[in-house]
Amino acid sequence: MKEKKIPMRMCIACHAMKPKKEMLRIVRPKEGEVFIDFTGKAAGRGAYICDDPACICKLRKARLLNKTFSCDVPLEVYGRIEEDFFAKK
Numbered sequence: 001m002k003e004k005k006i007p008m009r010m011c012i013a014c015h016a017m018k019p020k021k022e023m024l025r026i027v028r029p030k031e032g033e034v035f036i037d038f039t040g041k042a043a044g045r046g047a048y049i050c051d052d053p054a055c056i057c058k059l060r061k062a063r064l065l066n067k068t069f070s071c072d073v074p075l076e077v078y079g080r081i082e083e084d085f086f087a088k089k
Contacts, residue, residue: 009048012064013055023048026081028069034077036084045069056085 007020020040027037029044037046047068049055059065060078 011050011055012047012068013049013058013062014052016050018050020048022051024051024085026065028065028071028073034065034069034073034081036081038088053086056082 008017009020009023010017011023025037025040025042025046025048026034027042027044027046028034029042035042047065049059060075060082063073063078065073065078
């Protein structure tokens, strides 16, 4: 019997490779705001980040979503992502 391959993703903040299930997905739909997708199933361009407060804080500091999604992401969006993350903790 063949072992099932575990999908790996790279964190956009610390560049660590981890199993997809252990990471948070941030989504930019075609139209609309960027948000944390806790289900991992929302439509749109996805970026992965560690489920770690240090990586979440680094996100805003380095404005990483601007680079990842090649668009201008307002600071309020970073704030909302931090709020959503810490509300889940």
